[in-house]
Amino acid sequence: MKLKKLATLILGLCMLVGATTGCGKASGNDADGGENTAQAETRIVVDHTGAEVEIPTKLNKIVISSLMPLPSVYCFYRGSTEGLVGIHPSSMAAAKNSYLTTVFPDIVDLNTSFVENGEINIEQLMELEPDVVFYSAVNTAEREMYDNAGIKAIGFSTTMSDYNTIETYANWVELLGQIFGEAEKAQEIIEYGRSVEGDILEKTASLAEEVKPKVLILFNYGNGKIVTSGSDFFGQYWIETAGGINVAEGLTGQAEINMEQIYQWNPDLIFITNFSSVLPQDILLNSMEGNDWSQVKAVQDGKVYKFPLGMYRWFPPSSDTPLSLMWFAKQIQPELFSFIDMDQEIKDYYKKYYNVTLSDEDIQTIYNPAREAAGQ
Missing domain, CATH: 3.40.50.1980 (Nitrogenase molybdenum iron protein domain)
Known part of the structure; x- marks a missing residue:
C-alpha cells in the first residue's frame, strides 16, 4: 500500500510539472511525425545534392536563383507567391509573357536585381535577406558561394531522373513537400503526367x-x-x-x-x-x-x-x-x-x-x- 501511494504521488507530481513545463518534451516534431506543444524553430531538409540543410520552420523570404522553371512550379504548389522575394530575370521574362501572371499577378513585383549579366551578385542577393535560396543542384560553385556567405541553400536537381521531365517535376514536388508540406493538386499532376506518358509510350515504344x-x-x-x-x-x-x-x-x-x-x-x-x-x-x-x-x-x-x-x-x-x-x-x-x-x-x-x-x-x-x- 505504501508503494502504491508513493507511485500515485510521483505520478501526480509529474502531471503537475508536465502541465507547467510541457512535461519535458523537446520542441518540434515527435518521432512519429506528430507536432509537439512548442514548434521547433528550425528543421532539417535533405536536398537533391544529399546535403542536410537546416532551415527555419517559418520561411518568410525565399529567393529562387538559377533554376528558371521553379518559380512557376513554386507558385502553383503553394497557391500564391507567398514567401518569394526574388527570382532570376529569365524566369521573370517567361512569367511576363505567360499565363502565370494571370493566376499569380504578384509575381511581377519580385526582385530580379541580384542577377547581373547572367551572374549572381552575392552582395545584391544578401540585401534581400533570404532565409533560404533555391538553386540548380548542378551549380556546385553557386552552392559554395552561398556556403561562404552563410546563406542557407537547397539544391533542386534537373539530372536525377535522366532528364525525364515528368519525373523531374515529381522530384521537385517531393522536395517542396519536405519544405512546405503536401500539395494535393501538385501530386495530381504527377500522377496525370505519368498516365499521359504511359499512354504515349504504349503507342511509340514499338x-x-x-x-x-x-x-x-x-x-x-x-x-x-x-x-x-x-x-x-x-x-x-x-x-x-x-x-x-x-x-x-x-x-x-x-x-x-x-x-x-x-x-x-x-x-x-x-x-x-x-x-x-x-x-x-x-x-x-x-x-x-x-x-x-x-x-x-x-x-x-x-x-x-x-x-x-x-x-x-x-x-x-x-x-x-x-x-x-x-x-x-x-x-x-x-x-x-x-x-x-x-x-x-x-x-x-x-x-x-x-x-x-x-x-x-x-x-x-x-x-x-x-x-x-x-x-x-
Missing part, C-alpha cells in the same frame, strides 16, 4: 525506326551561336518518348553546332525553345543572317515549330509538362496521335488545375509565344 522522323531541337540560337539538345538533356526525352530520332543524340547536353552539321543531319522537323528569341518564320523565310536554311528538309517541308509557353516554357519541366508531352507527340507522330484535340486538352487542364478559362485566342497565344519570352 515503332519501327524507319517511321521515326529525324528531329533537331534548337535550344538556343543567336549571337552567332547555334546550340542544340544532345543525349543528356530534356530534348532527348521529348524526342524518344514521342517517337522520333534525336539527330544530336551523339552529342552531350547543350552542344554548340554549325550549319554544316545540320546539313549533314538534314532533320525532318525542327523545334525552337523559348530560351531563344528566334521564331519559326525567321528560319522558314531564311532570314537568319549568315545561315542558309533553305537546304534543310524541315524548312522545305514547312516543319519548323516553336515550343509553346503556358504557365512556363514548355521545353523544361513545369506544371504544364503533361500538356507539353501531348503537344510534342502530335507534332512528331501526327497520324498516331490524331485523336488528341490539343486545344480542348489545354482548356480542360487549365480549368481543372489553374481555375482559368481560356479562349481560342488564349490558346493561340500559348502556341505562339512572343520573342520577349526568351529574356535575351
Whole structure:
C-alpha cells in the first residue's frame, strides 16, 4: 500500500510539472511525425545534392536563383507567391509573357536585381535577406558561394531522373513537400503526367525506326551561336518518348553546332525553345543572317515549330509538362496521335488545375509565344 501511494504521488507530481513545463518534451516534431506543444524553430531538409540543410520552420523570404522553371512550379504548389522575394530575370521574362501572371499577378513585383549579366551578385542577393535560396543542384560553385556567405541553400536537381521531365517535376514536388508540406493538386499532376506518358509510350515504344522522323531541337540560337539538345538533356526525352530520332543524340547536353552539321543531319522537323528569341518564320523565310536554311528538309517541308509557353516554357519541366508531352507527340507522330484535340486538352487542364478559362485566342497565344519570352 505504501508503494502504491508513493507511485500515485510521483505520478501526480509529474502531471503537475508536465502541465507547467510541457512535461519535458523537446520542441518540434515527435518521432512519429506528430507536432509537439512548442514548434521547433528550425528543421532539417535533405536536398537533391544529399546535403542536410537546416532551415527555419517559418520561411518568410525565399529567393529562387538559377533554376528558371521553379518559380512557376513554386507558385502553383503553394497557391500564391507567398514567401518569394526574388527570382532570376529569365524566369521573370517567361512569367511576363505567360499565363502565370494571370493566376499569380504578384509575381511581377519580385526582385530580379541580384542577377547581373547572367551572374549572381552575392552582395545584391544578401540585401534581400533570404532565409533560404533555391538553386540548380548542378551549380556546385553557386552552392559554395552561398556556403561562404552563410546563406542557407537547397539544391533542386534537373539530372536525377535522366532528364525525364515528368519525373523531374515529381522530384521537385517531393522536395517542396519536405519544405512546405503536401500539395494535393501538385501530386495530381504527377500522377496525370505519368498516365499521359504511359499512354504515349504504349503507342511509340514499338515503332519501327524507319517511321521515326529525324528531329533537331534548337535550344538556343543567336549571337552567332547555334546550340542544340544532345543525349543528356530534356530534348532527348521529348524526342524518344514521342517517337522520333534525336539527330544530336551523339552529342552531350547543350552542344554548340554549325550549319554544316545540320546539313549533314538534314532533320525532318525542327523545334525552337523559348530560351531563344528566334521564331519559326525567321528560319522558314531564311532570314537568319549568315545561315542558309533553305537546304534543310524541315524548312522545305514547312516543319519548323516553336515550343509553346503556358504557365512556363514548355521545353523544361513545369506544371504544364503533361500538356507539353501531348503537344510534342502530335507534332512528331501526327497520324498516331490524331485523336488528341490539343486545344480542348489545354482548356480542360487549365480549368481543372489553374481555375482559368481560356479562349481560342488564349490558346493561340500559348502556341505562339512572343520573342520577349526568351529574356535575351
